[in-house]
Amino acid sequence: MNDKLRKVILAEKDLPTSWYNIAADFKTPLPAPLNPLTKKPVGPADLAPLFPAECIKQEVSAERYIEIPEEVQDKLKLYRPVPLFRALELEKALDTPARIYYKYEGLSPSGSHKSNTAIAQAFYNKKEGTKRIATETGAGQWGSALCLAGALFGLEIKVYMVKVSYNQKPLRRLLMETWGGKVVASPSPDTEYGRAVLAKDPQCEGSLGMAISEAVADALQRDDTKYSLGSVLNHVILHQTIIGLETQKQLEICGEQADIVIACHGGGSNFGGFASPFIGEKLRSGARTRCIAIEPFSCPSLTKGKYAYDFGDTAGMTPIMMMHTLGHDYMPPGIHAGGLRYHGSAPLVSHMLKEGLIEARAVHQKESFDAAVLFAKTEGFLPAPESSHAIRGAIDEALQCQKAGEQKTIVFNLTGHGYFDMAAYEKYLNGRLEDHEYPAEAIAKSLAKLPAV
Numbered sequence: 501m502n503d504k505l506r507k508v509i510l511a512e513k514d515l516p517t518s519w520y521n522i523a524a525d526f527k528t529p530l531p532a533p534l535n536p537l538t539k540k541p542v543g544p545a546d547l548a549p550l551f552p553a554e555c556i557k558q559e560v561s562a563e564r565y566i567e568i569p570e571e572v573q574d575k576l577k578l579y580r581p582v583p584l585f586r587a588l589e590l591e592k593a594l595d596t597p598a599r600i601y602y603k604y605e606g607l608s609p610s611g612s613h614k615s616n617t618a619i620a621q622a623f624y625n626k627k628e629g630t631k632r633i634a635t636e637t638g639a640g641q642w643g644s645a646l647c648l649a650g651a652l653f654g655l656e657i658k659v660y661m662v663k664v665s666y667n668q669k670p671l672r673r674l675l676m677e678t679w680g681g682k683v684v685a686s687p688s689p690d691t692e693y694g695r696a697v698l699a700k701d702p703q704c705e706g707s708l709g710m711a712i713s714e715a716v717a718d719a720l721q722r723d724d725t726k727y728s729l730g731s732v733l734n735h736v737i738l739h740q741t742i743i744g745l746e747t748q749k750q751l752e753i754c755g756e757q758a759d760i761v762i763a764c765h766g767g768g769s770n771f772g773g774f775a776s777p778f779i780g781e782k783l784r785s786g787a788r789t790r791c792i793a794i795e796p797f798s799c800p801s802l803t804k805g806k807y808a809y810d811f812g813d814t815a816g817m818t819p820i821m822m823m824h825t826l827g828h829d830y831m832p833p834g835i836h837a838g839g840l841r842y843h844g845s846a847p848l849v850s851h852m853l854k855e856g857l858i859e860a861r862a863v864h865q866k867e868s869f870d871a872a873v874l875f876a877k878t879e880g881f882l883p884a885p886e887s888s889h890a891i892r893g894a895i896d897e898a899l900q901c902q903k904a905g906e907q908k909t910i911v912f913n914l915t916g917h918g919y920f921d922m923a924a925y926e927k928y929l930n931g932r933l934e935d936h937e938y939p940a941e942a943i944a945k946s947l948a949k950l951p952a953v
């Protein structure tokens with residue numbers, strides 16, 4: 501390895517041509533999602549009103565490698581492959597013997613890794629005749645990614661944006677509208693569920709689970725419309741494996757073996773997509789890479805949730821999935837500025853944790869912003885608050901290496917930039933950010949409402 505190297509750039513021709521499906525390598529199979537009424541495993545017919553057939557096929561596929569269609573590769577090349585950076589300046593600031601690398605997904609036009617699956621999902625929808633896609637967005641990155649993908653493939657995109665974030669982030673909304681998306685604050689008057697919530701509580705600030713319910717309801721009430729989810733599902737993680745696959749090629753080029761792989765965790769898609777190829781190597785050839793998911797203390801699904809069947813949304817319209825969950829009507833506190841607010845963890849990632857293939861850790865928001873600011877001062881890029889959780893994790897591991905005098909190779913995923921999140925930075929810089937730990941009683945209360953299986 502070269503100690504002056506600052507980044508590894510792959511050529512367009514080196515873009516991976518297949519995604520990696522970790523389900524092919526699991527020793528025990530993933531528990532099936534169930535129909536909430538019959539409690540029987542959901543079949544393709546249950547999902548057909550919501551998703552294109554190709555995505556449903558991928559959801560249950562046991563093939564190890566799934567080819568990336570030419571048209572998807574072509575659009576991904578707008579920004580991929582993305583560089584793997586060596587964090588030399590951060591290492592110096594930490595005075596650590598560890599070598600730190602990061603994959604920078606903030607170079608996509610939408611600003612995060614979400615474009616990797618938005619492009620694939622928009623392509624399959626277009627190919628199968630969908631005219632319009634309904635979706636939800638929290639912080640706005642997923643909505644942005646899908647609106648851009650809709651513009652690229654000529655699809656109309658309707659976004660239900662969690663109201664609190666709709667009000668706090670008008671610039672995100674304008675970005676989506678610039679790409680042609682139609683954006684409404686959720687709960688909204690546009691669906692029966694939204695109207696019912698508003699009738700009870702006109703001031704309701706919304707939640708990701710509610711916005712999902714609205715988008716699903718929208719897709720179910722129109723024949724020309726499908727639904728699209730930016731995280732959690734197996735096919736989403738499949739599309740995100742392009743991150744880990746590129747990273748593996750880049751590490752090989754610089755003669756490195758990852759000792760520790762770190763990513764932040766909201767619904768689990770970037771962690772799953774980044775870590776899966778490394779975990780696959782562990783499963784097939786006994787590699788010893790540690791994979792660590794970092795989540796916020798205010799939404800601790802992996803570290804404090806229960807591994808149980810639960811709904812993906814608040815109204816209970818989705819299939820029930822086996823996952824680490826805080827309960828489907830869990831509502832994250834308003835003071836939490838760091839994103840990663842989904843109540844559950846992807847079934848794939850939950851399974852990895854259950855099987856002991858990964859570790860999970862929670863961090864507080866102030867220490868995560870401390871890490872973001874140190875990163876910005878040393879490496880320059882301004883991280884999304886979500887991504888900062890991974891930076892915190894990487895810094896903590898690097899400091900551990902310093903104490904132990906160990907020269908480990910740490911690789912983390914920097915999921916996005918934070919240029920639309922300056923309000924959160926403003927709070928941090930002016931000392932108005934408070935730590936918050938989701939109280940155990942509140943978790944117990946929402947867990948009491950898990951569906952009986």
Ligand SMILES: *Cc1c(COP(=O)(O)O)cnc(C)c1O
Pocket residue numbers: 611612613614641642730731732764765766767768769770771840884886887915916917
């Ligand atoms: C959505 C998002 C996340 C969290 O979602 P996952 O599905 O857990 O990856 C993390 N970082 C950024 C920048 C995001 O937009």
